[in-house]
Amino acid sequence: MRILFDDHIFSIQRHGGVSRCFAEVIAGLQTHPGVEVLLPFRRVINAHLIDQPDLNVCGFLDGRHFPGKRTLLRAHNKRLMRRALRRMSFDVFHPTFYDTGYLDLLEDRPLVVTVHDMAPELMPAAFPHPDMVHPGKRALCEAASAIVAVSQTTKADLVRLYGLDPDRVTVIHHGLSGxxxxxxxxxxxxxxxxxxxxxxxxxxxxxxxxxxxxxxxxxxxxxxxxxxxxxxxxxxxxxxxxxxxxxxxxxxxxxxxxxxxxxxxxxxxxxxxxxxxxxxxxxxxxxxxxxxxxxxxxxxxxxxxxxxxxxxxxxxxxxxxxxxxxxxxxxxxxxxxxxxxxxxxxxxRDFTWAAAVEKLVALYRRLPVHR
Known part of the structure; x- marks a missing residue:
């Protein structure tokens, strides 16, 4: 089973909870029998992914900081992602953030979306422009074959606010990094x-x-x-x-x-x-x-x-x-x-990345796989 991830969170976040979680999941999947992780990009700014062994990713212009650096990196990596999506040599696409720009390329390939929180929807007054925090989240959830929520609370909020079928949402808790x-x-x-x-x-x-x-x-x-x-x-x-x-x-x-x-x-x-x-x-x-x-x-x-x-x-x-x-x-x-x-x-001890990866693999295997 070939799982394709995009660069999004790794191109915009140097450190952070979302990128740490995806780096741990990708590292766990990389060693899981029967799973092949596809990362079409090689340059990121994210320390969590760079620190994972055997992923063949490295930093982007390390030590150099200038306006537009993240924008330049994203533009480069998006070209690589669109090329990989057009090849259709994957079984499941699991984006790392809420980019709707790839939906037109998926055809009938399964899409899995992870929702980490519903803060902008629940607490809009805490954000200057709440509708711009996760602008593609709702559209991706509606298009997804399956949705991962990181807690039962997040699932309940997601189902209530977006009107989703709860059977489409699987709760997979985070683990603890070493x-x-x-x-x-x-x-x-x-x-x-x-x-x-x-x-x-x-x-x-x-x-x-x-x-x-x-x-x-x-x-x-x-x-x-x-x-x-x-x-x-x-x-x-x-x-x-x-x-x-x-x-x-x-x-x-x-x-x-x-x-x-x-x-x-x-x-x-x-x-x-x-x-x-x-x-x-x-x-x-x-x-x-x-x-x-x-x-x-x-x-x-x-x-x-x-x-x-x-x-x-x-x-x-x-x-x-x-x-x-x-x-x-x-x-x-x-x-x-x-x-x-x-x-x-x-x-x-009840929360491990190994357990999270096993649940995620089980979810992937429930989806239709295209040969």
């Missing part, structure tokens, strides 16, 4: 405080840092040895710092950009991982925190209870003081912390 787990003895990267709470990823909009910043500042103000470390998301803006300045703890608010091994170490040494987001399609950082023995305090919204189950503490982001209560419980109760750490490690 470089996301800290191995004791690895050299330490950037120094971190002795005691800190950890927040990972973007903070704007529905990611809801603004909604909990005051609560986190109050928590730090009550504990002079506790810090808050934000990883990723770019430098902290003045309005993000303001609640901590007003609480007299601005010096204990930090932002770092960390490579995967250092991020894993940050999870492993944190007092707690906090995920205040109002919506996620899956929430990979939950698994990363669990696998590194970091107890998680999560928003009780969207897919978080589905992914974390009883291995985390939850709070209501509509009532931010419930976050303070959850952190008080966790920090003050060693037995609770130990229980959550153990439950989190067990829960993380």
């Amino acid at each position: 470089d996301a787990v800290w191995a004791p003895g690895q050299p330490a990267g950037m120094g971190l405080p002795d005691r800190y709470l950890l927040l990972v990823g973007r903070r704007d909009g529905y990611k809801n840092f603004a909604g909990v910043a005051g609560t986190l500042a109050a928590c730090l103000a009550r504990r002079p040895d506790l810090h808050l470390v934000c990883v990723g998301g770019g430098p902290l803006a003045e309005e993000e710092r303001r609640p901590f300045q007003e609480a007299g703890c601005a010096a204990r608010l930090h932002q770092h950009t960390l490579a995967a091994p250092d991020l894993a170490r940050a999870y492993a040494h944190a007092e707690a991982f906090i995920y205040p987001s109002l919506y996620e399609g899956f929430g990979l950082p939950i698994l990363e925190s669990f696998a590194n023995g970091c107890p998680a305090v999560l928003s009780n919204r969207s897919c978080f209870p589905e992914i974390a189950a009883d291995a985390a503490l939850y709070f209501d982001p509509g009532t931010p003081e419930t976050l303070h209560g959850a952190l008080d419980r966790l920090i003050g109760d060693r037995a609770l912390r130990d229980r959550l750490v153990e439950a989190g490690r067990r829960r993380a």
